[in-house]
Amino acid sequence: MPYLFAAYTVTWVVFFVYLFFTSRRQNELEREVTAIRETLDNLDSSKNDEIL
Amino acid sequence: MIVDMYLIFIWAPTESVMGHVQRIFYIHVPMAWTAFLAFSLVFLASLFYLPVRKAPGWTKRWMLWERNPMWDAVASSAAEIGLIFTTLVLITGPIWAKPIWGIWWTWDARLTTTLVLWLIYVAYLMLRSYSNNRSQAGVYSAVLGIIGFIDVIIVYRAVDWWETQHQRLVVSFDRFDVASDMRVVLYFSLFTFLVLFGYLMWQLMSIKQLEISVKEASDQLSMSRSRDTRG
Numbered sequence: 001m002p003y004l005f006a007a008y009t010v011t012w013v014v015f016f017v018y019l020f021f022t023s024r025r026q027n028e029l030e031r032e033v034t035a036i037r038e039t040l041d042n043l044d045s046s047k048n049d050e051i052l
Numbered sequence: 053m054i055v056d057m058y059l060i061f062i063w064a065p066t067e068s069v070m071g072h073v074q075r076i077f078y079i080h081v082p083m084a085w086t087a088f089l090a091f092s093l094v095f096l097a098s099l100f101y102l103p104v105r106k107a108p109g110w111t112k113r114w115m116l117w118e119r120n121p122m123w124d125a126v127a128s129s130a131a132e133i134g135l136i137f138t139t140l141v142l143i144t145g146p147i148w149a150k151p152i153w154g155i156w157w158t159w160d161a162r163l164t165t166t167l168v169l170w171l172i173y174v175a176y177l178m179l180r181s182y183s184n185n186r187s188q189a190g191v192y193s194a195v196l197g198i199i200g201f202i203d204v205i206i207v208y209r210a211v212d213w214w215e216t217q218h219q220r221l222v223v224s225f226d227r228f229d230v231a232s233d234m235r236v237v238l239y240f241s242l243f244t245f246l247v248l249f250g251y252l253m254w255q256l257m258s259i260k261q262l263e264i265s266v267k268e269a270s271d272q273l274s275m276s277r278s279r280d281t282r283g
Contacts, residue, residue: 003150003151004073007143007147011079011083011140011144014139014140014143018136019252022252022255022256025259026255026258026259029262029266032262032266033262033265033266033269036270036273
């Protein structure tokens with residue numbers, strides 16, 4: 001019984017930890033893309049203001 | 053997954069010789085098959101990624117197709133997930149072996165070739181992470197992904213070619229040497245791991261897509277800033 005418990009525990013812990021890290025990476029990248037796009041939009045709008 | 057756990061722990065009969073430890077089989081075997089599927093995907097995506105090199109004097113007809121980074125993303129995502137599955141196969145196998153064989157590990161053909169398979173895909177991912185040139189890393193890892201697939205075939209056939217410690221195949225495309233109840237649980241478990249594999253593939257592919265978006269947006273930003281500085 002302890003062997004069975006160990007095998008299933010290790011398997012699910014590894015999967016959940018991996019899922020946690022991949023989800024975190026995905027969220028970080030999404031934030032990064034949004035931040036860069038906002039900076040680009042701000043740059044464009046300030047340039048437009050200068051022209052006007 | 054909850055249904056799978058219910059089938060494994062409550063619905064499936066207890067094996068008469070091995071007892072409850074045999075239930076490890078319901079995750080160990082499907083994870084090994086899913087790893088094989090992942091490495092097959094690495095092989096196919098690497099084949100599609102590697103175009104025929106256009107050497108001087110060659111005509112356009114020798115170019116089979118343009119290199120598509122999507123295939124590289126598919127191959128690297130499948131390799132990463134395949135490695136996770138193989139790692140778990142190499143962990144759950146010895147946990148099952150200790151009470152049944154009395155040893156954690158033996159240098160048997162199946163075990164050794166699986167360890168070699170694990171090392172090949174560790175090398176594959178290391179090659180990608182240590183290379184500064186993304187395109188070159190893609191080509192080298194594609195070559196490794198194609199050559200490494202030979203070991204998948206060796207791992208699969210090892211129990212038939214060398215009759216060592218590991219059990220021969222009990223379930224294959226044309227052989228079912230397990231009770232029908234156990235077979236149902238085994239196939240349901242395989243389905244569960246395939247769904248998990250699909251979900252992980254989707255998640256890793258969206259990460260690769262986001263990485264490309266970050267790079268493109270960063271390039272655009274630096275170009276815009278350098279234009280402002282010059283202006």
